[in-house]
Amino acid sequence: MRLSYMKLKRKLFSPAIFGFLLSVFISGEVYAASENEKVVNLYSSRHYGVDNELFELFKKQSGIKVNLLQIKEASQMIERIKSEGKKSPADVIITVDIGNAWKAENADLFQPIKTDLLQKSVPSNLVEENFSWYAITLRGRAIVYDKTKIKENEIQNYEDLSNEKFKGKVLARTSNHVYNQSLVASLIQANGEEKTKIWCEKFTNNLARKPEGGDIDQMKAIYNGKGEIAIVNTYYYARLLKSEDPEDQKVVKNLGIIFPNQANRGMHINASIAGIAKYAPNKENGIKLIEFLVSKDAQEILAKMNNEYPVRTDVEWTNVLKNMGKPKFDTVTLSKVGENTPKAIMILDQVGWR
Incomplete structure (x- = not known):
């Protein structure tokens, strides 16, 4: 202990x-x-x-x-x-x-x-x-994907990202970042510790590379062919959509966005x-x-x-947010998600999501 x-x-x-x-x-x-x-x-x-x-x-x-x-x-x-x-x-x-x-x-x-x-x-x-x-x-924690390689209906929930068919295709920040800690805390709230740990293990096995960079870096990595799927905050995706920089437009051109868990609890915020x-x-x-x-x-x-x-x-x-779609948000009390932070950090350590 x-x-x-x-x-x-x-x-x-x-x-x-x-x-x-x-x-x-x-x-x-x-x-x-x-x-x-x-x-x-x-x-x-x-x-x-x-x-x-x-x-x-x-x-x-x-x-x-x-x-x-x-x-x-x-x-x-x-x-x-x-x-x-x-x-x-x-x-x-x-x-x-x-x-x-x-x-x-x-x-x-x-x-x-x-x-x-x-x-x-x-x-x-x-x-x-x-x-x-x-x-x-x-801001919502959404999933983006390469529309030329992933079909839209292949991913509907966060839980789907543990599917072994996505091995070597998923990109992510490090587990030290609070965005990932809070997402895992929300999964604990929804699914319990045991199922969340299994999800984290499988998700980590699906990573295309060692976790690094921020959300925009994950989207750029998809553009550069280093992966096909990433979890990002909605406002980063919207920033690229609004950008007048030709390089940003190249990055976002073939990206699709998914609001996870719309048929059940809603997207983590x-x-x-x-x-x-x-x-x-x-x-x-x-x-x-x-x-x-x-x-x-x-x-x-x-x-x-x-x-x-x-x-x-x-x-x-x-x-720009309207054009991205009208997501259903998870309405769980945020303070309850926050209370799961220590458990989330422990699980992330245990599964080796660095």
Whole structure:
């Protein structure tokens, strides 16, 4: 048990110490404010330009300045806030994927908040069960394939990717990445640990190469003939569809996209989440920021600029997402999926998905 625990700990936070020191070095003292200035201090592991545009809009509407500390890796951000303890200036924490949300929650970094506006705006399955965090954007974990080599009806579910007929055809990120950890956590929720471990073993045997790169790298690898199938986030596929770069158009030309498990539970979703830090010095300003991020105007901007699905049901999808199809999403409570993260990491280690 001791060995398993240490392996799990390394998996969860292996880059943390280096990341913490690096983030301290690059961030400086960005939180000083005059007595009359209204501020909210935001720690975020999102890295999209549209977020900065939203923060400027928030300042114009509310008069509250967003002091943004952007830290690339969620594990680095978590370790920094833990090390700051009660003296942490963080008011709002934003991170990507339910696995990272669980890690932050497990580190006791949040305090619960519950407002009428948040309750009305965000569906209950996208809210932590104790109201510690709220989803602010969604992206589906889809399957892409080479239309010249794979028939569309050959793959309908994530579970189909374990079929031995796909041996040497599947491409994937490493198991260290939270996207894969969360997908496996969702499979545990749906199918149980034993069946999920068998699936992981067979899936790993079907890999065309050692896992490497990001989602767009997997799609490029399909174009270059290194594999025929990959699991990618929908917004990466949409990014290629919208791109005016001829090279991107070559990559996406023969790619098809499948929304898995449409006849049963629906496609697994990743979420960016936001919550109030446990020792937030500007708690009320932080609540206003999160409420703004789930407002209709902000949700429309996020969807349009970053090809993400809105969490609000009254916000229209962008044309590129509509043209990709109307997927059914898995409606399991995301916090329940997050709780399976340690089990998912253990299984990924055991089957050798590196």
